[in-house]
Amino acid sequence: MIFDVWKDIQNKKLTPVYLLLGEEAFLMQETLRYIVQASLLEEEKDFNLSMYDMEDTAIETAIEDAETLPFMGERRVVVIKNPVFLTSEKKKEKVEHGIEKLEQYLHSPAPYTVVVFVAPYEKLDERKKITKLLKKQATVLEMKSLSDADTIKWMVNVARETQVELEGDAVNQLLLLTAGDLMVIHQELQKLSTYVGEGGIVTVDTVNLLVARTLEQNIFDLIDHVIHKRSKHALQIFYDLLKNNEEPIKILSLLVNQFRLILQVKELSTVGYGQQQIATTVKVHPFRVKLALQQAKLFQTEELAKILMELAEADYEMKTGKKDKQLLIELFLLKLFNEK
Template identity: 25%
Template sequence: MGQQTGGLSFEQLEVAFQHGNFAPLYFLYGEESFLIDTLQQLLIEHALPPELRAFNLDIVYGDETEARAVLGLCQSLPVMAPHRVVIVRNFDSLRENRLFAAYAERPNPQAIVLLACSGRPNLNAQPYRALRQHAVWAELRPLRPAQVPGWLARYAEREGYRLEPEALQRLAEYVGTDLQAGVQELRKLFAYAGTRHTLTLDDIVTVSGQTRSYNIFELQRAVGEGRYSDAVYIVEQLLQHASNPRSEALRIVSFLTTFFTKLWRLTLCQGQRLSNQALAGRIGVPAYFLQEYLQSARRYGGDAIRRVLAALLAADVELKGGSQRDPRLVLHLLLRQVQAACRAPLQQAA
């Protein structure tokens, strides 16, 4: 295979797998397990037809087997198929996996072996050093918030759909950096849209089980504009219609945390004389959404935003088991803290 001077991206591997261009050995690691899962599925789908998988596909887990047994699978020949596919999950937990350093130098040319770690191993140790030298490798990290809209747009395009700009941005804000949640929402949107191939903000709101007037995007707008009575009412509506109020409350906290984190990034850019396009890029929103964020950042100010982020963290801890308080009470107290944090900048502005 030759020495790899740098790792490949998810997109490069995705295109290669879809076109049936396979190497005999892959080494994947990183915190974004969803991307690893996706590449694993693409490999299986495009390397072996379903009728040949029974005798030519092995998926094993490192903490359930030993290296010598796995190496035996990797050295086996395919049965009436062009390739034998061996996938090793939790490769970093495989006992004596250092034996793969030698395999990396001379992999079985009739096999496609994918070794996937659950995180980032010690790349200076064997067999990881040899794998980075001889295998096709990729480090799959969680996407930054600014990368999520583009990723969602590309996924939708591959399925034959296009999201309107506002719909795309709001969907990205809704799912955060959870790509699995993003794909689940997109699949629901595809099923809802039917023969329509352009997806709108109304589609996203409807599929999420909310209404045009009372949804998480309107909640963000109400908080950003300092309309706290409206924010409280929207929260009430969201919790009232939620099948699991605690999960809904956690989603609201996560959503608002993303919003205030973007406001905090804007305050850090003050005095840098950046263009609107550059500012939008810094916080990961399209330029036409920037004024909404700038106005909210001015309304709160840096000190208030820090206090709000601390309150959001405390609410997150409570909702995840830090207290037994009702989720509705937790959110009401949170909104009071947000209102109190904003009060000083508003008075100064007045």
């Protein structure tokens, strides 16, 4: 588990080479922060922390740095970003990389340097010799979306670090309003902690007061009101979005995304996929899958397919200017009210 690795890093149980692999940007950012924090004192960072982007710099330069003794400190940290040579991407690279130099280093890494490969990719090219060698020699940490349980555990820990308490209902509401986005949750927790102060308690009322609903969450609520025939509430959300200068075409796009997600999770759950499996397959946070599963129960597959066809028609009419943009969405919502 990523939390166990963080604990080891904080206890200065470091390894010479790390490979951070995956598309969960916040976990990537936090893991890198912990590694740097455990390796270097604040005053050492100017001398002993280096970052190289492999889209602009040859790997040999980074390796030469890794082999250089630290200056006025015990360790050096070399961060190697975007190692595209580990993937199967065919795009033309600006620089040529001397992979042999990297291979030599991996066989015998410098004991005084921590090298961190930051690979923001879904997967690497496992056929490549260098990929196999790196995965064998490095501590590989996969940056995947956390499960609901792990997200909640992490939220409680973050709150504890700032010496505040999170009520159970507040945790659930914060998850709901942020759609499980770790970066947003972290920012909101900092704000909530500052508001209640050290030793304070974050309640569901505090969350509702301070945490803004995302556009995606408003769309989810809008659809939920439609499903439960709360037409007044649904239209109110729509008109509020327009008042906040949200473009009808963007609202329509998010309606398409949400209904497509509902259809996907319905079909995948029907063939036996669990929440985490669905999240991995459709590449969204497990919490969004959980919410979509709740809504999917209230639709037949044929209904969802029909709704997506109607949204596609509305999108065409909106982009070709055949009907007023606001009117198109109003007509779509009214039709849904009558059908549900």
